[in-house]
Amino acid sequence: METSISLDQTLFQLGASTVSVGAALLAAAAITALVVVFAVIAVWRSARMRLVAEIQAEDRARDAEARMGEILKSQSEMQGRMQTMAELFGSRQAELNQSIRERLDGMTSRIGQTMTEQTQSTHENLAKLQERLAVIDTAQNNIQALAGQVVQLQAILANKQTRGAFGQARMEAIVADGLPQGAYEFQATLSNGSRPDCVVRMPNGAPNLVIDAKFPLEAWNAIRASESPEAKKMALAQFRRDVEIHIRDVAEKYLINGETQDTAFLFVPSESIFAEIHENFEGVVQKAHRSRIVIVSPSLLMLSIQVIQAVLKDVRMREQAHLIQGEVIRLMEDVGRLDDRVRRLQTHFGQANKDIDDILVSSSKVTKRGQKIEALEFAEAPVGDVVKDADSARTAASATGQLRLRVVDGED
Known part of the structure; x- marks a missing residue:
């Protein structure tokens, strides 16, 4: 039994639309036609593209051959240029080598000269350094010797007797350097039996000037050695008492009316101690002034000795004034006699000049007569x-x- 299918038969329904078999076949035929058309177009395009590719390949081959020719030509030119550059580089390399050798030779000679100069300078500096080291060694030895002397001086100042001898020696050196022999006397005995350290003999019968060098320094050393404020206060009070007692002793022993000056010198062998006394012990200084005792340092004592020396020189000049006057009178008498003798000698010279003129006249006449005879x-x-x-x-x-x-x- 054959089954007949109608084209109008409904195949499926899509939403509200009904798709029949004929419509579906027509759509399938249209789609197939489109696919064939697209396939033909694709084949044509592919053939065209292959043709274009072959044309482009031929163009690229021609371009490549032209470029290869240009490259070969450029290579040959490059070889020629490379050869030229090689020759140029060879000549430049030779010149550069020659220049480098010359510069190396110059640098070598300069370096050698510089090394020689540096070596000589180094030797000279080493010699100078050795000399300076020798000077430094000498200075170090001197410093060591000085340190030993300072230690000895410290030991001297630590002992009361040796410290007194040190102050006495310093005072004696200042007086002996500034005054002539006979204008002073050390350890002289006064009328009351006391023996001051030095007596300076004043001119014109004036009373002598007394200098004492036994300044108390034990309390001063105690001030320096004190560590606590209480110990320092006690040392200051003790130093003040010792100095006042010594000032009173000097005033009582060495200020004798008619025999010594109204003022005596109390010698302090240190400038620093002298400055400290005048700065921090004003009461002690005022008490010394009231007692007519002058506290002097080495520099002030030296200045006072120079003043005394000037006074002594003035007195000696006044004493010799009458002798100088007599010598001047005799000198004026000698000058008067010399003037008389010079005047007489001038008269003799005038007469001698007149006689010489007469002799010249006579000799002239004799000469003329001799010429006549000739x-x-x-x-x-x-x-x-x-x-x-x-x-x-x-x-x-x-x-x-x-x-x-x-x-x-x-x-x-």
Whole structure:
């Protein structure tokens, strides 16, 4: 039994639309036609693309051959240029090598000269350094010796007796350097039996000046050695008492009316201690002034000694004034006698000058007369007086010759 299918038969329904078999077949045919058309178009495009690709390949091949020719040409030119550059580089390399060798030689010579100079300078510096080291060694030895002396000085100042001897020696050195011998005396005995450290003899019978060098320094050392405020306060009070007691002792022992000056010197062997006393112990200084005691340091003592030396020189000049006056009077008498003798000698010189002028006049006259005598001429004898004998003729010519006088100058 055959089954007949109608084209109008409904195949399926899509939403509100009904798709029949005919419509489906028509759609399938249309789709197949489109696929065939697309396949033909694709084949045509593929053939066209292959043709274009072959054309482009041929163009690329021609371009490649042209470029290869250009590259070969450029390569040949490059080879020529490379050869030229190689030759140029070779010549430049030779010049560069020569220049480098010359510069190396110059640098070598300069470096050698510089090394020589540096070596010489180094030797000289080493020699100077050795000299300076020798000087430093000497200075170090001197410093060590000085340190030893400082230790010895410290030991001296630590002992009361040796410290007093040190102050006494320093005072004696200042006085001995500034005053002439006989103008001072050390450890002289006064009328009351006391013996000051130094007595300076003043001129014109004036009383002597007394200098004491036994300044108390034990309390001062205690001030320096004190560690607590209480110990320092006690040391200050003790130093003040010691100095006041010593000032009173000096005033009582060495200030004698008519024998010594109204003022005495209390010598302090240290400038720093002197400055400290005047700065921090004003009461002690005022008490010394009231007691007519002058506290002096080494510099002030030296200045006072120089003043005393000037006074002594002035006194000696005044004492020698009458001798100088007598010598001046005798000198003026000698000058008067010298003036008289010079005047007489001037008179003698005037007379001698007059005599010399007369002698010159006489010598001038004698000279002129001599010139006149030199101007005399002798004439020959007459012909008629010739004798037969030749000797007789010469004798007759000399005896009877005529004297001609030619006057040169008319003066007598």
